[in-house]
Amino acid sequence: METLPSLAGPFALGTFSAGDQAPFPGLIAGDRVLDLRTVPALGQPPRTTRDLLERWDDVLPLLAGAAAADAGEWRPLAGLRVHAPVEPRQVLQSGANYRTHVIDLAVAHEPEGGRPAEQVRAETAAMMDRRAAGDQPYVFTGLPSAITGPYDDVVLPSWCTKPDWELELAAVIGRPAFRVGRDTALAHVAAYTIANDLTARELVFRRDMPEIGTDWLRAKNAPTFTPLGPYLVPAGFVADPGSLRVTLRLNGQVMQDESTKDMIFDVARLVSYASQTVRLLPGDVLLTGSPAGNGLHWGRLLRPGDVMEGAITGLGVQRNRCAGEAA
Incomplete structure (x- = not known):
């Protein structure tokens, strides 16, 4: 498991369990985890990290104090299971948000x-320029039931013939956001984490109904198709979400390695755009799109036994083994 030296800031939050006990919200500092249910300064003991996000402005300074103190019950990280760090009510996903990735997929x-490939590249690049100039991100909804832990197995459904990876920066909402402007949008982001937005490529487009377009329900929402975590790193510890390295290794080989600078629309623009329609709630997760280097580009899609290792600067590492669906 990943420990704190790879994380930005002095602490992060997560969801942990020991043995068959119920999961609990924890603060990780170094190689130890503080059970936040045992910290009197927090008042009502939180049951989940979402409880903390519900009152983020009040809780954050108390968490900083708890990280520096010995009060409460600390446990070794090595003895704990790490779950997805939050259970969101809503998952929003940005599509076609990395310039190079979109061009590669079009080809x-x-x-x-x-x-010809060069014609496709030129026409797609022109389309991306028009989108950026028109200031219109592409955001759709995902399902919380697809989320799994950062070290859990990803189950490849028996019907899925082209399973692919998409490592992404994820923003986690703290303050509720509804119709907020771009200049204030980041004030509503409590933390950042890592998401891998797996996709069944053969189901992205409805061949039977081409006028309908994409079918994200079937293509992206199978159980375990969204590994999340390992931790929630407070936004104040992430100096610039627009300058982070996103790296995915498949069985040790680098497949994705790109900066979030390649995003067409930054985190602030995505949060603002989504909030014009949706009331964003504490704990909601907004995926910001995936950079170039997916399996479709490499001609190498996921198979049972593959191990994906995803890292983003300052946010830790997630590792997921692919397993075939049991008969």
């Missing part, structure tokens, strides 16, 4: 005998 999806 990969071009039918055999279709337009």
